[in-house]
Amino acid sequence: MDLRAKKKTQKKPTTQPISTPVEPAKPDPPKNYEHSITIQCHALLYNTLQNTIQAQHTGNDFTYTSVTDLIRAALLAYQSGMELTEIEQPGKKKQTSIRVDDSLYKFYKSLPNQLRTKILEKAIRTFIKNQ
Numbered sequence: 001m002d003l004r005a006k007k008k009t010q011k012k013p014t015t016q017p018i019s020t021p022v023e024p025a026k027p028d029p030p031k032n033y034e035h036s037i038t039i040q041c042h043a044l045l046y047n048t049l050q051n052t053i054q055a056q057h058t059g060n061d062f063t064y065t066s067v068t069d070l071i072r073a074a075l076l077a078y079q080s081g082m083e084l085t086e087i088e089q090p091g092k093k094k095q096t097s098i099r100v101d102d103s104l105y106k107f108y109k110s111l112p113n114q115l116r117t118k119i120l121e122k123a124i125r126t127f128i129k130n131q
Contacts, residue, residue, distance in 0.1 A: 049124070
């Protein structure tokens with residue numbers, strides 16, 4: 001058998017006009033969460049928040065990426081005038097830290113020291129119920 005290699009014809013590179021580069025869309029600047037606050041909330045409520053986030057992600061709803069986003073949104077809704085309708089549940093507390101912007105930090109610090117946890121839990125429960 002006689003195998004012969006075929007000569008490949010080389011194509012000359014074609015020149016295409018250079019187009020002007022397209023400017024990529026500039027995303028919104030990220031929020032500057034410069035303050036950290038340590039909060040406590042009911043352990044069962046925290047688990048409920050985690051389950052809520054997971055259920056939303058399963059349904060392709062990525063409005064809130066984490067529990068802290070949901071807590072931050074609840075606190076912001078309370079700052080905006082949301083009426084608290086839920087009651088506090090006694091029980092074991094879980095401590096966590098969240099990052100907030102300057103206005104939310106000032107609002108949180110303006111709440112009475114002894115009632116911050118109760119107010120925050122009521123705000124979270126009301127926010128979840130109203131969604």
